[in-house]
Each structure stands twice: as structure tokens, then as C-alpha cells.
Amino acid sequence: MSRPVIALMTDFGLEDFFVPSLKAVILSLNPEARLVDISHSVRSFDIPSASFLLQACFRFFPAGTIFLAVVDPGVGSGRRILVAETERYVFIGPDNGLLAMSLEASAERRVRAVTKKSYFLTDRATMFEGRDRMAPLAGWLSLGVPPDEFGPLVEDYVSLTLPKSCVRSGEIIGHVAYIDKFGNVITDIPAARLPASPARRKPPALSLSVRGKTVTSCRSFYARGSRREPFVLAGSLGLIEIAVREGSAASELGAEVGDVIVLRTDG
Amino acid sequence: MSRPVIALMTDFGLEDFFVPSLKAVILSLNPEARLVDISHSVRSFDIPSASFLLQACFRFFPAGTIFLAVVDPGVGSGRRILVAETERYVFIGPDNGLLAMSLEASAERRVRAVTKKSYFLTDRATMFEGRDRMAPLAGWLSLGVPPDEFGPLVEDYVSLTLPKSCVRSGEIIGHVAYIDKFGNVITDIPAARLPASPARRKPPALSLSVRGKTVTSCRSFYARGSRREPFVLAGSLGLIEIAVREGSAASELGAEVGDVIVLRTDG
Amino acid sequence: MSRPVIALMTDFGLEDFFVPSLKAVILSLNPEARLVDISHSVRSFDIPSASFLLQACFRFFPAGTIFLAVVDPGVGSGRRILVAETERYVFIGPDNGLLAMSLEASAERRVRAVTKKSYFLTDRATMFEGRDRMAPLAGWLSLGVPPDEFGPLVEDYVSLTLPKSCVRSGEIIGHVAYIDKFGNVITDIPAARLPASPARRKPPALSLSVRGKTVTSCRSFYARGSRREPFVLAGSLGLIEIAVREGSAASELGAEVGDVIVLRTDG
Structure with missing residues (x-):
């Protein structure tokens, strides 16, 4: 080019x-x-x-x-x-x-x-x-x-030893991977882990815990939900996010990068 | 192109x-x-x-x-x-x-x-x-x-239903349209509404009210005026602005977007 | 072009x-x-x-x-x-x-x-x-x-009358010229004024004063030094800088642009 x-x-x-x-x-x-x-x-x-x-x-x-x-x-x-x-x-x-x-x-x-x-x-x-x-x-x-x-091939370059999300006795254990400028909390849990909605217009049943707080709402986009109430959604990076309508989920939850996330679903 | x-x-x-x-x-x-x-x-x-x-x-x-x-x-x-x-x-x-x-x-x-x-x-x-x-x-x-x-013509797209400036019993009623990064308060009143100076070097007589405060100074550029004293000027967008020399008129006046402006002139 | x-x-x-x-x-x-x-x-x-x-x-x-x-x-x-x-x-x-x-x-x-x-x-x-x-x-x-x-040559354009660093009775008198976004304090003293290290791995002896505080450490790069301890180094603009490892030297020292710097060396 x-x-x-x-x-x-x-x-x-x-x-x-x-x-x-x-x-x-x-x-x-x-x-x-x-x-x-x-x-x-x-x-x-x-x-x-x-x-x-x-x-x-x-x-x-x-x-x-x-x-x-x-x-x-x-x-x-x-x-x-x-x-x-x-x-x-x-x-x-x-x-x-x-x-x-x-x-x-x-x-x-x-x-x-x-x-x-x-x-x-x-x-x-x-x-x-x-x-x-x-x-x-x-x-x-x-x-x-x-x-x-410019130089020789190397194998021993530095990796980030970040924890990975995993499944343990029915729970999914993940982490806060990033907080974006709107305060959306992006986790390292793939959105594919979200259970499918049991019926159209009825959100899936789940419970997500972070910093001792629990989020049970699941919405399909940011404009849904009452203000200040955190909810879970499938984000644009293919990862589970926690959001608040026109607000900061990170502030509401006190969440920071690295915090542990526990996700329980009915599925 | x-x-x-x-x-x-x-x-x-x-x-x-x-x-x-x-x-x-x-x-x-x-x-x-x-x-x-x-x-x-x-x-x-x-x-x-x-x-x-x-x-x-x-x-x-x-x-x-x-x-x-x-x-x-x-x-x-x-x-x-x-x-x-x-x-x-x-x-x-x-x-x-x-x-x-x-x-x-x-x-x-x-x-x-x-x-x-x-x-x-x-x-x-x-x-x-x-x-x-x-x-x-x-x-x-x-x-x-x-x-x-990409798609069909539509007529019913969303408009902003912003109030418009108007003249009422000799007063011009306008609004704060924007506050720029210097704190200049940009109104929706056309600068052409400013009275012409009665004489060279003598500013026009006017009184502009916003948030219960009144501005009576009119300057032709930002570097004029004593510090912290708000004044009116014809801004670069063809609209009346309120400014403070090397300071924030918005802070001095507590003005916010949408606030009502009342302009009285001798003209 | x-x-x-x-x-x-x-x-x-x-x-x-x-x-x-x-x-x-x-x-x-x-x-x-x-x-x-x-x-x-x-x-x-x-x-x-x-x-x-x-x-x-x-x-x-x-x-x-x-x-x-x-x-x-x-x-x-x-x-x-x-x-x-x-x-x-x-x-x-x-x-x-x-x-x-x-x-x-x-x-x-x-x-x-x-x-x-x-x-x-x-x-x-x-x-x-x-x-x-x-x-x-x-x-x-x-x-x-x-x-x-566009116009005629002029000679009387405005200069900045900034003080210059100078040597006075063995001391180098300079100023804070700039504070960068990491809080590094950039002076107007050329880095060439730093004494050479007397021996490899042994930093040169010096004492730099600003705002009544004295810095005596000299490091060769930012990652050295204990946290919060200001040190002197030769910066990327060819000027003496004061830095703090992963912190703000300007905050630690309370330094502002224009502050006087006094540098004493053994050399």
C-alpha cells in the first residue's frame, strides 16, 4: 500500500x-x-x-x-x-x-x-x-x-496475566475488563453466555453480582430501563455489559476494572 | 469528488x-x-x-x-x-x-x-x-x-422544538442557545438586533437580562471591558453573545442553555 | 509541495x-x-x-x-x-x-x-x-x-520577555519553563549543565532547589527512583527536568511555570 x-x-x-x-x-x-x-x-x-x-x-x-x-x-x-x-x-x-x-x-x-x-x-x-x-x-x-x-524473532515477550472468565459449579465467574466513557461496565464474559429470552418481550432470568450488589434486569438496548437502575445487556464487543439508562453503571455500582463478577442464570 | x-x-x-x-x-x-x-x-x-x-x-x-x-x-x-x-x-x-x-x-x-x-x-x-x-x-x-x-424520502423526521427569539411589546425575548468553552453565552438573538452606536466610540444603550441579572455594557471585542464584568457583543455566528474579558460569562451569570433572555434597547 | x-x-x-x-x-x-x-x-x-x-x-x-x-x-x-x-x-x-x-x-x-x-x-x-x-x-x-x-516585513513584533537561565557565583539560576501532562517539571536549564557521573552506576552529586524544596537525586530515566521522591534527569528536549516515578513532580513540589530554580553541582 x-x-x-x-x-x-x-x-x-x-x-x-x-x-x-x-x-x-x-x-x-x-x-x-x-x-x-x-x-x-x-x-x-x-x-x-x-x-x-x-x-x-x-x-x-x-x-x-x-x-x-x-x-x-x-x-x-x-x-x-x-x-x-x-x-x-x-x-x-x-x-x-x-x-x-x-x-x-x-x-x-x-x-x-x-x-x-x-x-x-x-x-x-x-x-x-x-x-x-x-x-x-x-x-x-x-x-x-x-x-x-529491525531485529530477531522473540518468543518471550510480555503477556498480560489477566484472569479469564470461567464456569464454576453452575456460576460464571468473570471480571470487569473495562469501563467506557459513558460508565458502561464491560465484563470479560462472552455475551453468548446470556440465556436466550424464554419468550419474546420477556427478558431472560439472571442474577449478576459485583461489589456486593446484584443486577437482575436484562435489557436489549441502552434506552430501556428506568434511570439509575443498572441492567445487563449484550454489548457491542460481544461481551456482557452492565449499563444504566443515560447514566453511569460504574458509578452506581462502584465497579472498577478487575472486580470479580458472578453471573447466575436459570439456563 | x-x-x-x-x-x-x-x-x-x-x-x-x-x-x-x-x-x-x-x-x-x-x-x-x-x-x-x-x-x-x-x-x-x-x-x-x-x-x-x-x-x-x-x-x-x-x-x-x-x-x-x-x-x-x-x-x-x-x-x-x-x-x-x-x-x-x-x-x-x-x-x-x-x-x-x-x-x-x-x-x-x-x-x-x-x-x-x-x-x-x-x-x-x-x-x-x-x-x-x-x-x-x-x-x-x-x-x-x-x-x-439507502431508503425512501420521509417528511416526518424529528425536529428540535426549540423556542425562537421574538419581539414582544418592544422587548426582544430570546434564549441561551449555547455556552462555548470560554464560557461565552451565545443567544439565539440575531446580532442585527443590536442598536447601532449613536456615535463613534460610544457604545449603544441597552439592557439585557438573564437569570435576574442585568448586563448593560456593550463592547466590540473580547479584550475590552474590566475583568469579571459581563458585556454584550456581536458574536462570530451573527448572534448576540454575553462575554467576560478572559473569564466565563456563564459562570458569572449562572446562565444555562435554555435560559430566557430579555433585551431592551433605546432604539 | x-x-x-x-x-x-x-x-x-x-x-x-x-x-x-x-x-x-x-x-x-x-x-x-x-x-x-x-x-x-x-x-x-x-x-x-x-x-x-x-x-x-x-x-x-x-x-x-x-x-x-x-x-x-x-x-x-x-x-x-x-x-x-x-x-x-x-x-x-x-x-x-x-x-x-x-x-x-x-x-x-x-x-x-x-x-x-x-x-x-x-x-x-x-x-x-x-x-x-x-x-x-x-x-x-x-x-x-x-x-x-500578504504584507510588509516588520521588525517590531512582540517577543516574550522570559528570563533566561544564567550562572551566578557558581550556581545556575533557571526557571520552570513548562509542566507536562505527567507533571514533569521542565526547566530552562540545558541538560548539558548536569555534571557527568563520576563513575558508572553512581549518579552525579547535585542539589536543585525550587519553592524552598531541594532535590538531590539524579536518575537516568523515569522508571528509576522510589515513588513520590522527586529526582532530576536530562529530559527529551535537552533541558533539565524534575520527575517523580509514575507521579507528578509538579504536585509534589508545588512548582509552577515561572518559579525560580537554583542548581548547585560539585563540578
């Missing part, structure tokens, strides 16, 4: 010189690159949420998209920089678990640790590896430099 | 996977689309403010621009999706009044309700119609699919 | 019609312009921080980039609009010091005050000169109109 998409995700915020510096470096190398922001408002250093966010949208991008992800509390510490190819995409980011969920969601992955310093802006130590090392990698990749140019 | 502008306005925020998902879907359909953000920081579910915001800037975009607007508390409820053509633009959005002010400001409008599901990402129910239904419409429109392909 | 980059910096925020209006005007003039956001979240009317921000990233942009910078408390007051050429770039902005640091960092500069009104959207007074005057200038410049078309 002559004008590849480069999609950027960082915790740099939008009020600073960090993000435009990345873009400037990329455009200086490849003026034809098409830059798309995923988000730069990831909570500082929150790798699990950032990993979830990337995983939630990367698959909708065109084949050939290059993802540059920088949430990097270990910048300058010598942790590795990864360039990872999947069947459709290339990912660039620090070796700290940030890319893990996206790579695990891909059928194939070839992960490399970058060792070739000649593609960096500087071969000296730097406090801003996003600008000085990772953005140049994105620029060169977009110009057609193949990933194997 | 081979590389049309697609301008996006949502209340999705910039910290989440929603906005990049829209962009990814559009670019997957049309890699040449030029994406421009209007805003994604519209207050959640605040349709009047979002409708005002779109109306305040759409006319400056190039002819042929496709506007994709998603502020949609009724997502999933079966409310219709509209594709509306005006003499210069195409608008896509939910049928909830969001497009109303922009359509009313256009000389011609042909509004369609989308019924053709084959252009959607999925024909199943979805909690994320922005990504699964409206973004694909934007992509296909940008590739040249004509609007009449 | 047929598709020049136009980089935008304003204090307009992302929640309003201001920024999309600028972009719409530019794209209406030059549909091929490539728009890049530097930031629109500059603190309202904070010209020193905005000037620093622009200066911190402009040099990474491709040659030929047009910078449009609007932080403009004096809008409408008749202050001049500048078009400034350097050896690689063109800058557009109000004559209030906003461009000063970037121009001073450039070897050559030819600064013009815009007098030709025929390139504006309107020749009438306007409260939104960004949209009505400066964005059109960016559009026309990107189409190849030469800067000398």
Missing part, C-alpha cells in the same frame, strides 16, 4: 508536545502516511485498559494498518521495543503487555525485538522513545521496510 | 474505542476518505447543544462533505437512521433532532430513512450503530453510492 | 465549533492540505506555555510545514497578524509573543504583518479571526501564494 494508515494510541494526552512530535517524525519520513488517532487519553501507565482499548478496535482497521502504541512507564529502562506482525497488521510498542490482547486475538503473530538502532532518530539514550525510536519505526515500516530488518 | 471529506461529530469522547472504530470502518471501505473531527466531546446525550455545534460550523466545509453525527441515547431502540441531502452536503445521523438545525439552515433538503440493511456491517441488532450502521453508510456514500439507494 | 502539512495549535478546546471551523475553511480553499493537530488544549490565554509547546515540537515537522497558531486574548482588538518565514517553515499567528520562541530558535526569520484583507473570508470586523482571517491565510499559503503577498 502506498499510503498506509498509521494508527496511534498513547497515554500522552492531547495538551502536550508529545503526540504532535510523533506525528511530525512520521510525516517527515513518509509525507503520504495517513495518521489516525485511536486515543491519547489512556489513563497514565494503565496498561490493561490500554491493551483492552486497542484490542476493541484494531480489527476494524484496513489490512496493512500499522499500529503505534506507546503507554510506557518503563521508557528509558532498556525494556525492549517490539514490532509484531499478524495476518493483517503490524504493531509497534514497548514490551510491557500493551500489545498482548491484540496479538492473542490474532491467528498468526511474528514478534520481533528491535535491535537495529540505525533506524532511530538518535542512537543515544533518550527519555522520549516514542518520538526518537518508535515513531521512526512506524515511518520506515510505512515506506516498505520489512519487519525482519 | 474522489477523496471526499467526512466530518465526524459524536458524544463518544476521545478516551475510548468508539471514535477509532468509526474511522476504521470508514477507511476500510474507502481508504481515500479524508476524516475531519468536528468534536467528540459533546456532552453525553445533549442533542440541542450538539445540533447547535454542527449548525455553527457545517457551512464552512467544502461542498460535497459528508457529515456523520452520532449523539444517540436511543441507539438500538429502532429509531430511524437518516441520510439527508442539502444543496451542498450529505448528513447521516439518528432521527432524534440532531441534524435538525443544520437542515433547517439549508435551502433544500431531501431526507431519507435508511431501510436497506445490506450496507450495514451486520444485519443483526447492535448496540453500536455508529460503527455497524452509520459509519458504513458514510463510507459507501463517499464511494459514490447515491443516497436514494 | 503539492500537499503541504498545516499544523494547528489553539486554545479553542476540542468540544466546540472553533477548531472544525478552522479546518473547514482551510479544506475549502485547499482540499489537499494535510491537517495535523499540535494541541487545542492549551490553557486559555496562556501564551508562554503555548509558545513553549510549539517550540518543543515544530522542528520535527517536515520542511514546508505551515504552522497556524491561535492563542489570542486580543482578538478583535486590532493587534497584528503575523506571517513569519524561517529557513524551513512558515508560521501564522497573532502578534502577541506566541510565535516568539519558535522564531528565536530558527536561524533565519522574515516576519510580516498582514495588511492585505482580500485574502480574508470577510473584510469586516470579526470576533473569530482564526476562522475568518488566519485560516484563510494558511489555505492560501498552502496553495503557493508567497508570504510577501
